[in-house]
Amino acid sequence: MSGLHVSRAAAKRHSADMTGKNIVITGATAGVGKETARSLAKMGGNIYFATRNAEKTLAVIEEIRSELTNGSALEHKPLALDDLDSVRRFPSLFGEEERIDVLINNAGVSHETGVTKQGIERIFGINYLSHFLLTKGLLPHLTRASGRILNVTSMGHSSARREHFNGPWYGACEEIHPQTLYGRSKAAQIMFAKALQRRFDRNSIRCTCTSHHPGGVRTRIFDTYGLALKVFIFVLWPVLVEPPEGARTSVYLATRDRPEKTGGKYFYYGMFRKGIYEKPGTELVNDEALQERLWTVSEELVGEEFSIGADRGATVTARVS
Numbered sequence: 475m476s477g478l479h480v481s482r483a484a485a486k487r488h489s490a491d492m493t494g495k496n497i498v499i500t501g502a503t504a505g506v507g508k509e510t511a512r513s514l515a516k517m518g519g520n521i522y523f524a525t526r527n528a529e530k531t532l533a534v535i536e537e538i539r540s541e542l543t544n545g546s547a548l549e550h551k552p553l554a555l556d557d558l559d560s561v562r563r564f565p566s567l568f569g570e571e572e573r574i575d576v577l578i579n580n581a582g583v584s585h586e587t588g589v590t591k592q593g594i595e596r597i598f599g600i601n602y603l604s605h606f607l608l609t610k611g612l613l614p615h616l617t618r619a620s621g622r623i624l625n626v627t628s629m630g631h632s633s634a635r636r637e638h639f640n641g642p643w644y645g646a647c648e649e650i651h652p653q654t655l656y657g658r659s660k661a662a663q664i665m666f667a668k669a670l671q672r673r674f675d676r677n678s679i680r681c682t683c684t685s686h687h688p689g690g691v692r693t694r695i696f697d698t699y700g701l702a703l704k705v706f707i708f709v710l711w712p713v714l715v716e717p718p719e720g721a722r723t724s725v726y727l728a729t730r731d732r733p734e735k736t737g738g739k740y741f742y743y744g745m746f747r748k749g750i751y752e753k754p755g756t757e758l759v760n761d762e763a764l765q766e767r768l769w770t771v772s773e774e775l776v777g778e779e780f781s782i783g784a785d786r787g788a789t790v791t792a793r794v795s
């Protein structure tokens with residue numbers, strides 16, 4: 475095994491002082507996202523819950539607040555990831571001069587078929603495309619803080635097929651198995667992290683973007699699986715971990731020293747050999763030409779150019795020298 479390895483015990487012990495750090499987490503109402511919010515709040519971070527259900531979010535905020543002994547701020551910022559207009563509005567919920575230290579693109583669906591408000595295939599739209607636009611919108615805030623972007627992806631990215639990166643992007647894509655669609659969305663998150671990090675590096679921007687598989691985690695994400703895959707998960711259930719352990723890779727990558735060592739890389743929380751491992755990911759996600767083509771397709775789908783620094787001549791508003 476090459477590259478970074480953090481043992482299960484070390485990942486559990488890991489802590490950092492996040493006092494005063496501003497952290498945006500999508501999908502923080504449940505599962506991995508909720509536990510990530512809890513851990514980072516206990517470390518002193520201010521948590522912005524980027525979520526769609528106000529009632530559910532406020533209940534989670536109250537639960538976490540009741541456990542805090544520090545002055546962390548916990549705040550709901552509405553965000554529906556199946557609607558690009560909601561994503562486009564989201565950055566205006568922050569002051570222009572505000573800093574965001576960490577953005578965790580965590581929310582996700584597994585086999586939730588259908589389309590988004592804009593008619594885009596739903597799994598790709600929620601898991602990847604909305605996060606592409608969200609990252610673009612928050613980049614000035616992140617750049618100001620030399621921030622970190624974490625894409626919570628999946629080992630399921632290996633189900634992606636090359637031909638589906640030519641589309642289709644619109645419509646429910648019922649002819650494609652939902653696991654293949656999930657794989658496409660998760661592969662796209664890893665490719666995005668790599669392409670974004672390349673732009674940061676080329677422009678000497680001290681932000682980082684990583685992607686990671688959080689482990690096999692006992693959450694509700696499997697509820698939309700068909701019967702055969704539900705049986706598969708039932709069999710695997712004993713080796714899956716509880717959400718606090720599923721949050722450990724997010725917490726570690728959000729808080730570890732020397733984030734520049736992790737930029738662009740893919741990490742994996744082991745299913746059998748528990749702990750955090752650096753992994754190469756599949757050949758597909760490492761294809762630079764495909765990463766760049768996905769970037770262009772994503773710009774077309776959201777209807778906005780996403781240029782950084784010298785890349786295509788545009789500028790990021792706050793560049794760190």
Ligand SMILES: NC(=O)c1ccc[n+]([C@@H]2O[C@H](COP(=O)([O-])OP(=O)(O)OC[C@H]3O[C@@H](n4cnc5c(N)ncnc54)[C@H](OP(=O)(O)O)[C@@H]3O)[C@@H](O)[C@H]2O)c1
Nearest residue numbers: 501503504505506554555556580581582628690691693695
């Ligand atoms: N669990 C695993 O074994 C596993 C394995 C590999 C990767 N992952 C990845 O880990 C991440 C978290 O998954 P999880 O297992 O914690 O799932 P989960 O418990 O089902 O939580 C999913 C979260 O995403 C939010 N969400 C779903 N659709 C949304 C939408 N349209 N707009 C806004 N928010 C939306 C949900 O919000 P609501 O509460 O409003 O529904 C919820 O907060 C996902 O990206 C998933 O792909 C999980």
